[in-house]
Amino acid sequence: QVQLVESGGGLVQAGGSLRLSCAASGSIFSISAMGWYRQGPGKQRELVAITTAGGSTNYADSVKGRFTITISRDNAKNTVFLQMNSLKPEDTAVYYCNALSRDGNAWGQGTQVTVSS
Numbered sequence: 001q002v003q004l005v006e007s008g009g010g011l012v013q014a015g016g017s018l019r020l021s022c023a024a025s026g027s028i029f030s031i032s033a034m035g036w037y038r039q040g041p042g043k044q045r046e047l048v049a050i051t052t053a054g055g056s057t058n059y060a061d062s063v064k065g066r067f068t069i070t071i072s073r074d075n076a077k078n079t080v081f082l083q084m085n086s087l088k089p090e091d092t093a094v095y096y097c098n099a100l101s102r103d104g105n106a107w108g109q110g111t112q113v114t115v116s117s
Helices: none
Strands: 002-007 010-013 018-026 033-039 046-052 057-059 067-073 078-084 093-101 104-107 111-116
Touching: 002 093, 002 104, 018 033, 018 093, 018 111, 033 067, 033 078, 046 067, 046 078, 057 067, 078 093
Parallel strands: 010 111
Antiparallel strands: 002 018, 018 078, 033 046, 033 093, 046 057, 067 078, 093 104, 093 111
8 A cells, every 4th residue: 555645735925836745655666656636626626747657747737837746766755746836826725645556546635725816
């Protein structure tokens, strides 16, 4: 099993920056992709950014050029980061870390990001 622990998030003014972190432990050797999803008020959960074990990345059109996903690996854990710049009020949401492994999808507990106008 993969366990995910998120950190970061908070309240920021429009135009500001935040960085989210997500540490994966457990069966990390079987992880094929890690990413970030978000769910805004009254909205469905949507993909924000994803990175694969092969090194490819993909972003939602709404965050391209503003958000960057990176990953750090060591023997004990993988940590995925989401650097969010030029934040907009519409980026306000609960952000969830996700890992896809041989055991299926694992989710973090979620972290609130609030962008004030």
